[in-house]
Amino acid sequence: MKIAIDAMGGDDAPEVVVRGVIDYFKEQRFRSLLKIILVGKEKVIRKELRKSAFDPKGMIDIVDAREEISMREHFLSYWRRREQTSIKKGLDLVKKGVAQAMISAGNTGAVMAISKNVLGNLKRIERPALALMLPTPKGHSLMLDAGANVDSKPKNLVQFALMGKVFLENVYGIEDPRIALMSIGEEEVKGNELTKKTFNMLKSLNINFIGNMEGSDVYSGDADLIVTDGFTGNVALKVSEGVVETMQSMLKKEMGNNLLSKAGFFLLKSSIKRVRKKMDYAEYGGALLLGINGLVIVGHGKSNAKAIKNAIYMGKKFIAENVLDKITEEAEKVQSVLKEYKYV
Amino acid sequence: MKIAIDAMGGDDAPEVVVRGVIDYFKEQRFRSLLKIILVGKEKVIRKELRKSAFDPKGMIDIVDAREEISMREHFLSYWRRREQTSIKKGLDLVKKGVAQAMISAGNTGAVMAISKNVLGNLKRIERPALALMLPTPKGHSLMLDAGANVDSKPKNLVQFALMGKVFLENVYGIEDPRIALMSIGEEEVKGNELTKKTFNMLKSLNINFIGNMEGSDVYSGDADLIVTDGFTGNVALKVSEGVVETMQSMLKKEMGNNLLSKAGFFLLKSSIKRVRKKMDYAEYGGALLLGINGLVIVGHGKSNAKAIKNAIYMGKKFIAENVLDKITEEAEKVQSVLKEYKYV
Numbered sequence: 226m227k228i229a230i231d232a233m234g235g236d237d238a239p240e241v242v243v244r245g246v247i248d249y250f251k252e253q254r255f256r257s258l259l260k261i262i263l264v265g266k267e268k269v270i271r272k273e274l275r276k277s278a279f280d281p282k283g284m285i286d287i288v289d290a291r292e293e294i295s296m297r298e299h300f301l302s303y304w305r306r307r308e309q310t311s312i313k314k315g316l317d318l319v320k321k322g323v324a325q326a327m328i329s330a331g332n333t334g335a336v337m338a339i340s341k342n343v344l345g346n347l348k349r350i351e352r353p354a355l356a357l358m359l360p361t362p363k364g365h366s367l368m369l370d371a372g373a374n375v376d377s378k379p380k381n382l383v384q385f386a387l388m389g390k391v392f393l394e395n396v397y398g399i400e401d402p403r404i405a406l407m408s409i410g411e412e413e414v415k416g417n418e419l420t421k422k423t424f425n426m427l428k429s430l431n432i433n434f435i436g437n438m439e440g441s442d443v444y445s446g447d448a449d450l451i452v453t454d455g456f457t458g459n460v461a462l463k464v465s466e467g468v469v470e471t472m473q474s475m476l477k478k479e480m481g482n483n484l485l486s487k488a489g490f491f492l493l494k495s496s497i498k499r500v501r502k503k504m505d506y507a508e509y510g511g512a513l514l515l516g517i518n519g520l521v522i523v524g525h526g527k528s529n530a531k532a533i534k535n536a537i538y539m540g541k542k543f544i545a546e547n548v549l550d551k552i553t554e555e556a557e558k559v560q561s562v563l564k565e566y567k568y569v
Numbered sequence: 570m571k572i573a574i575d576a577m578g579g580d581d582a583p584e585v586v587v588r589g590v591i592d593y594f595k596e597q598r599f600r601s602l603l604k605i606i607l608v609g610k611e612k613v614i615r616k617e618l619r620k621s622a623f624d625p626k627g628m629i630d631i632v633d634a635r636e637e638i639s640m641r642e643h644f645l646s647y648w649r650r651r652e653q654t655s656i657k658k659g660l661d662l663v664k665k666g667v668a669q670a671m672i673s674a675g676n677t678g679a680v681m682a683i684s685k686n687v688l689g690n691l692k693r694i695e696r697p698a699l700a701l702m703l704p705t706p707k708g709h710s711l712m713l714d715a716g717a718n719v720d721s722k723p724k725n726l727v728q729f730a731l732m733g734k735v736f737l738e739n740v741y742g743i744e745d746p747r748i749a750l751m752s753i754g755e756e757e758v759k760g761n762e763l764t765k766k767t768f769n770m771l772k773s774l775n776i777n778f779i780g781n782m783e784g785s786d787v788y789s790g791d792a793d794l795i796v797t798d799g800f801t802g803n804v805a806l807k808v809s810e811g812v813v814e815t816m817q818s819m820l821k822k823e824m825g826n827n828l829l830s831k832a833g834f835f836l837l838k839s840s841i842k843r844v845r846k847k848m849d850y851a852e853y854g855g856a857l858l859l860g861i862n863g864l865v866i867v868g869h870g871k872s873n874a875k876a877i878k879n880a881i882y883m884g885k886k887f888i889a890e891n892v893l894d895k896i897t898e899e900a901e902k903v904q905s906v907l908k909e910y911k912y913v
Contacts, residue, residue: 299758362819372753375761409716409803414643417719417800440807444815456761459753460801461808463784468809469816471788472844475706479840489836496823496830500816 226258227286228540229315229324232265232273233293234331235528239265242330243273245533250281252534259541262286262324264315265293290314294335296526303335312336316343319519326540328511330524330533337373337514337523344519347553349560352377353516354385354455355523356392357462360503363446367393367402371512372459379422380568382406382452384559386427386434388515389450391555396548402449405438407457412437419454426568427452469504510536513543516556520549570602571630572884573659573668576609576617577637578675579872583609586674587617589877594625596878603885606630606668608659609637634658638679640870647679656680660687663863670884672855674868674877681717681858681867688863691897693904696721697860698729698799699867700736701806704847707790711737711746715856716803723766724912726750726796728903730771730778732859733794735899740892746793749782751801756781763798770912771796813848854880857887860900864893 230246232239246261263270267289274285290311294303307313312335318324320343329336337353346353354370369389374381386404393402406424408416413424415437427434438448443461453461480486490497502508510532511524520543524536543549574590576583590605607614611633618629634655638647651657656679662668664687673680681697690697698714713733718725730748737746750768752760757768759781771778782792787805797805824830834841846852854876855868864887868880887893 297754297756299756362815362822375753407804409719409800409807410641412641412643420800440804440809441811441814443808444811456753456764457801457804460751460784460805463753464787464805464808465784465812467785467788468812470785471706472813472816472848475844475847476840478706479843480837483840485836486840489833489838489840492829492833493824493837494833496820496827496833499823500819503819504816 226541226544227260227262227324228537228544229262229264229288229318229327230533231311231315231327231329231331232263232270233290233311234329235524236296236526237529238330239269239273241528241530242533243270244277244530246285246537247277247279247281248530248534249537250284251279257284259537260284260286261537262288262318264288264290264318265311266290288314288318294332296332298332298335300334300338307339312339313343316340316519316521319521320344325544326520326522328522328524328533328536328540330511330526330528333372333523336521340514340517340519340521344517344521347516347518347556350384350388350516350556352381352384353514354388355512356389356515357512358509359444360509361444361446366443366446366448366451368451368453368458368462369515370453370455370458371462372455373514374455376456377419377454379419379426380563382419382423382454383426383430383563383568386432386450386452387559387562388552388556389452390432391552391559392513392515393449395551395555396543396546399449401433403433403435403447404450404452405435405448407440407443407451407453407461408437409439410437411439423452426566429566430562507532508535510539515552518553520544570885570888571604571606571668572881572888573606573608573632573662573671574877575655575659575671575673575675576607576614577634577655578673579868580640580870581873582674583613583617585872585874586877587614588621588874590629590881591621591623591625592874592878593881594628595623601628603881604628604630605881606632606662608632608634608662609655610634632658632662638676640676642676642679644678644682651683656683657687660684660863660865663865664688669888670864670866672866672868672877672880672884674855674870674872677716677867680865684858684861684863684865688861688865691860691862691900694728694732694860694900696725696728697858698732699856700733700859701856702853703788704853705788705790710787710790710792710795712795712797712802712806713859714797714799714802715806716799717858718799720800721763721798723763723770724907726763726767726798727770727774727907727912730776730794730796731903731906732896732900733796734776735896735903736857736859737793739895739899740887740890743793745777747777747779747791748794748796749779749792751784751787751795751797751805752781753783754781755783767796770910773910774906852879854883859896862897864888
């Protein structure tokens with residue numbers, strides 16, 4: 226079993242990527258069945274590997290890639306030199322069957338575009354989408370699309386709903402998952418053109434559609450799957466991050482040098498830490514590019530070593546459970562459902 | 570000076586509305602120059618008023634309104650009986666010049682639609698929008714549109730930007746406010762069709778346009794004005810609420826019966842309280858329907874008495890500072906700017 230990892234992807238690459246890989250191997254009590262292929266500038270990767278005293282002998286391969294795509298680079302600026310990039314070379318390994326999954330915390334748009342180009346979409350899936358597990362007090366909710374597409378049509382959102390259902394049923398064993406549509410009011414009539422049309426389509430399908438969900442309930446755990454377009458999904462996720470950070474920095478400022486407050490913070494620390502851990506994206510590794518003909522996991526640009534390590538566990542689980550085969554098999558049914566309802 | 574208040578609007582109306590009004594008068598050390606007209610079912614309002622020992626003699630008038638519009642009611646279901654509703658009767662008072670502003674924490678869609686119908690838009694403004702002050706560690710940022718419109722065109726967003734600029738300059742004395750466009754990446758090329766077109770238009774205007782802003786920076790205070798369509802704005806606001814609530818309930822759960830954690834929470838309480846106060850919408854009263862030919866303040870559906878009280882202070886400030894005249898005067902310029910750039 227092999228996973229290719231984009232060593233150059235992410236704000237703190239390659240350092241945290243290599244450290245995440247090392248941390249993964251450190252945790253293995255027995256010889257790992259999984260090998261990692263680090264893709265990127267070989268010299269730089271070797272330098273990072275030497276920083277660690279721990280040597281996972283023979284478990285890490287390196288594939289050299291001359292180019293990298295920066296986090297904020299646009300399609301047009303990287304497309305001509307994509308052949309030599311770490312993202313392209315990593316995906317090539319999946320295409321050739323050398324690796325069974327690819328992980329990148331790099332430029333999401335680039336990973337998405339090159340994945341489509343190298344691996345193609347699953348048969349009959351028009352648009353892949355980012356499937357991200359969100360933490361809730363009751364467990365998790367899957368958000369789809371978390372930011373792969375910017376302008377979606379109702380039929381795309383319906384495909385997301387059906388792909389997400391298949392994913393949750395087959396990978397997480399959730400029977401007949403509760404599917405909600407993100408909107409600005411619970412009632413059917415609330416929303417924009419996109420959500421209102423999508424609502425009608427979802428309502429007519431033989432799925433457990435529980436209706437619209439407002440932004441305030443995204444973290445309630447009341448739905449197993451939250452369907453939204455990638456623009457709205459991305460804004461929702463990033464606002465969540467921003468609120469938590471703002472509240473923390475305001476709390477620190479308020480505490481100032483007040484000793485009692487500081488003592489209070491100290492005593493409360495372990496509880497706060499556990500909550501933050503539950504809410505921390507790093508615990509979840511990354512998001513799956515659902516709808517691509519291959520396992521591609523996209524990490525947060527701010528991924529730390531722990532996020533990379535957890536993305537490896539995620540990839541391992543997906544490979545071991547034949548996620549791709551299961552989804553591929555079901556994806557064709559998605560299209561026949563849509564055809565049956567004349568939604569394509 | 571008189572403000573009309575929809576006594577029936579909000580999840581906890583009329584109780585909290587009446588209490589908010591009473592609280593306002595309690596705080597006046599001298600005889601208030603402001604009278605309040607409570608609009609709604611007279612019997613119910615009188616009953617609520619009798620609950621309080623405090624009697625603001627002669628300062629509260631009541632205008633009877635037989636009907637009310639529930640929070641989740643749709644346009645079609647209330648439109649035929651709108652004439653007798655508290656929202657319509659309150660807005661009529663503004664139209665007739667009896668009151669100089671109207672406050673409602675009721676059904677936002679209804680307040681918006683009936684305001685357009687009764688008061689009309691400001692000359693040359695196509696779509697009014699909800700202007701909401703968001704708390705940031707550095708002060709405030711105005712979000713526009715916070716949820717009045719669902720599907721907006723680029724030219725609408727440009728109008729929001731210009732209206733917001735006028736509002737911040739004239740009401741808050743912010744010179745040449747920094748204007749940002751909410752999107753999913755900082756670069757010009759990031760976003761959906763709507764934001765990309767809007768970006769180009771904003772860029773060409775003679776305003777302090779600082780570019781795209783991601784969801785994570787909404788509470789950073791780096792912009793004075795955040796322009797967005799009402800759907801995205803509403804999702805962003807509600808997600809913010811949801812995250813804070815979820816973190817709080819998770820923290821409580823984590824603390825459980827651990828005495829040390831509880832002691833910590835106790836010591837930290839005053840700091841947490843101050844932060845929550847800063848982040849609390851109730852502190853800000855409500856959002857102004859910018860672009861309507863009259864002062865209409867929309868409160869959060871969950872408004873408590875404090876939010877109502879603060880909305881009264883907000884209305885008082887807007888009346889005292891001739892906000893409507895100032896905006897009306899400038900609004901015509903908005904259109905000539907748009908014409909000059911051929912954006913209308």
